[in-house]
Amino acid sequence: MADTEFDVLVLGAGPGGYVAAIRAAQLGLKAAVVEREHLGGICLNWGCIPTKALLRSAEIYGYMKHADAYGLTVSGVGFDLPKVVKRSRQVANQLSAGVKGLLKKNKVPVFDGTAKLAGGGKVTVTAKDGASQTLAAKHIIIATGARARSLPGLEPDGKFVWSYKEALVPDTMPKSLLVVGSGAIGIEFASFFRTLGAEVTVVEVMDRVLPVEDEEISAFARKQFEKQGMKIITGGKVTKLDKGATTVTAHVEVGGKVETLTVERVITAVGIQANTENIGLENTKVKLDRGHIVTDGYLRTGEPGVYAIGDVAGAPWLAHKASHEGVICVEKIAGVKDVHPMDKLNIPGCTYCNPQVASVGLTEAKAKAAGYEIKVGRFPFIGNGKAIALGEAEGLVKTVFDAKTGELLGAHMVGAEVTELIQGYVVGKTLETTEAELMHTIFAHPTLSEMMHESVLAAYGRAIHY
Known part of the structure; x- marks a missing residue:
């Protein structure tokens, strides 16, 4: 029978979870991971990595269209959307397989299924076929990540209204596109589709695009986006979507007035929501703040022996923040000297738009x-x-x-x-x-x-x- 008792058990194998498990193994702790879907999590499979692959294709296409500026001659410039998407998926799959190899190399077993805290250092893992087993660990690290947040009336339907998942594997190249939200995810998709020729409109509820960035940088970026033909509406709110046979009409409220905009597709990128449901937090001392798990500087929750890292533990929602938290958490557990809480002001933020x-x-x-x-x-x-x-x-x-x-x-x-x-x-x-x-x-x-x-x-x- 497979071993079911560990020093460290990590719930989730995203960039926080798998890094925590590997670091635990390096420190001589007996570690394991529970993952319900993809090794590498959203980042490697449906986030950071595949979007960068798409953006790279768009970047090269953009250069090809302006080859004359470099003294080069290129004819018949075009793109094959299914091939662009296929390459993106191949890159994601390669990296996910790489994570599997790293865990195996470090002798970290992976349990496929959905995890739920069962109290007393125990976790119940339920596989897709319904079979369940109980694992035990002295230290349990919650690294369940987050998912796209949807607003009432703007819920993705997989056809006309896309979340990041549908936007990563588009079944068609829309002639016109509305992107709701101008954070990193929204503006990256806006950049990708605009470079490939779509008429793109971005609606942002705040007074500027990329609102977490320095105001001067945001203003500079906006000018470049608009120079590329992107339409940007700030201080706007999409209040309603009317779906037709082939298009969607959005009602956009700006300054008390409502405008309508008809497009072929809508992408919603209005933030994320932590995955804290159905993981057994109800009977613990784990506290939530606006849906995210509250931790101290060493990622400890209010429940002894239970920790939380990555997106589930709050902003900034970045893969490298999750990985670093995983290392801090595990090193503190292992008693490594000179472990310091993370200074969030030293976390870089990157947006791969153009x-x-x-x-x-x-x-x-x-x-x-x-x-x-x-x-x-x-x-x-x-x-x-x-x-x-x-x-x-x-x-x-x-x-x-x-x-x-x-x-x-x-x-x-x-x-x-x-x-x-x-x-x-x-x-x-x-x-x-x-x-x-x-x-x-x-x-x-x-x-x-x-x-x-x-x-x-x-x-x-x-x-x-x-």
């Missing part, structure tokens, strides 16, 4: 609101030789410093490859770098990263190239 957006730390507005006296540096892509050579001269790098101490409070970027560049600032911020260290750092030439240096210099009136 142009890309990336950030870490406080925005200019939040730094001021927190009482800091600040110095702000800006450097545009147009001042960078590599950006111009790439044909990617539209962008901005912005840095925010504490004027008194020189501490890097935040960094915000929009433009080509900024999702890769941001890590330089993340490392610097984690090391508690000041402007002095960044100024004395040598950046290779010609690179996009030179703009990071120039932005720091600009904050102190020392920019050389602009």
Whole structure:
């Protein structure tokens, strides 16, 4: 019979869960995972990874359409949507299989089924065929993730109204599309379909797109989106959808007035909802706050021996946050010295639209609101030789410093490859770098990263190239 007693049992094998289980095994703990659907979770199968594969196809298609600008001749430019989708699914499947291999390599057994806390360090696992078994563990980590939130009247129907899942495997290329919500998920899909030629309208209830980003970066990104032909409505609310035979008519309320917009498809991207139902929390001391599990800095819940990591444990809803929480949680369980709670201001955020957006730390507005006296540096892509050579001269790098101490409070970027560049600032911020260290750092030439240096210099009136 299979072993049913463990030191650590992880409920969910997403980027938080599988990482926690592997780290537990590395530390000599007997670990196991329960997963009801996909190894790798939403991220690898229906989120981060397949969307990036789609966006890459769109990016290359966009370059092909503008080949003449690079002195190249390309004829018969087009795309095959089923092939684009097939490639995306193959990438996701490859990575999911990779997770399976990693768990096997680390001798972490996977139990297929739905898990439910049964009290006293026990978990009941029910397989799809209805068969159930009970597992026991000293430490139980809830990593059940989250799902797309739907608004009344805007529920996805799989045909005309899509969630992210239908948007990832579209059965048709819509000529017109409405995206509800301009966070990372919404704006990435808007970017993908617009690049492939759809008429795209984005409706955002807040006063700007990408509302969690620095205001200046949001404004810059919006101008680029609109330059590409995207229509953006901010301060708007979709109140109703009327479905016809082949189209959907949306009622959009803006400033007290209602406008109608008829499109072939609608994508809803209005946030997420934690998966806390039916996992046995009712008879525990686990507390919820707005649907998410409350934890301390080491991911402990109110119930002894029960922990929560990742999306189920609250914002920011990012795969890398989940993974890091998994490591912190397990290392604390294992008694590793010098385990520190996570500083959420050191978590980078990346959006893979065109142009890309990336950030870490406080925005200019939040730094001021927190009482800091600040110095702000800006450097545009147009001042960078590599950006111009790439044909990617539209962008901005912005840095925010504490004027008194020189501490890097935040960094915000929009433009080509900024999702890769941001890590330089993340490392610097984690090391508690000041402007002095960044100024004395040598950046290779010609690179996009030179703009990071120039932005720091600009904050102190020392920019050389602009």
